[in-house]
Amino acid sequence: xxxxxxLLTRRSCRKYQDRPIEPEVLDRIVEAGLYAPTxxxxxxWKLVVVEDRETRDRLxxxxxxxxxxxAGASRRPGDPFYGAPVVIVVLTERERTTAVExxxxxxxxxxxxxxxxxxxxxxxxxxxxxFDSDEGRELLAKWGVEGDYVGVGNCILGYADGPLPAPAxxxxxxxxxxx
Numbered sequence: 001x002x003x004x005x006x007l008l009t010r011r012s013c014r015k016y017q018d019r020p021i022e023p024e025v026l027d028r029i030v031e032a033g034l035y036a037p038t039x040x041x042x043x044x045w046k047l048v049v050v051e052d053r054e055t056r057d058r059l060x061x062x063x064x065x066x067x068x069x070x071a072g073a074s075r076r077p078g079d080p081f082y083g084a085p086v087v088i089v090v091l092t093e094r095e096r097t098t099a100v101e102x103x104x105x106x107x108x109x110x111x112x113x114x115x116x117x118x119x120x121x122x123x124x125x126x127x128x129x130x131f132d133s134d135e136g137r138e139l140l141a142k143w144g145v146e147g148d149y150v151g152v153g154n155c156i157l158g159y160a161d162g163p164l165p166a167p168a169x170x171x172x173x174x175x176x177x178x179x
Contacts, residue, residue, distance in 0.1 A: 016083045019159055030047060031113075038102045084122070122156050
């Protein structure tokens with residue numbers, strides 16, 4: 001798949017098969033994230049690739065708790081990771097002025113690389129709240145992540161269980177050209 005096709009056809013997936021991603025495929029997706037552009041070329045990120053089901057489920061519960069706290073009764077019940085077997089937590093150095101932007105580009109690269117290899121994905125928010133909590137800091141310490149990092153997002157990955165949605169029509173009048 002060429003780059004333009006990946007950009008135009010990638011969609012977020014919210015239902016996954018219970019099947020692992022092949023290690024070499026997952027390694028290529030992570031590698032794509034590591035080649036994202038970054039402010040000042042600093043590469044201020046840490047990626048925590050979670051394939052372990054118990055840890056993945058713990059992260060899901062943490063994310064769900066934040067969602068429940070913020071959305072309350074209006075939230076949709078269920079697994080906020082939609083059954084995806086892999087969660088890549090993207091963290092960046094908190095003091096970087098481009099922390100969020102750098103992490104967002106990492107996630108974007110990984111989602112596009114995944115799609116190009118037949119793997120579905122979705123960005124799930126609330127990583128900041130998850131890893132600013134006592135439980136989140138405990139996990140970071142357990143994983144050996146030292147330093148002051150902020151959670152940017154959770155990139156969930158797996159094989160789609162069914163077709164992905166068609167693209168929404170593009171909004172009009174969203175480009176202004178100055179020549």
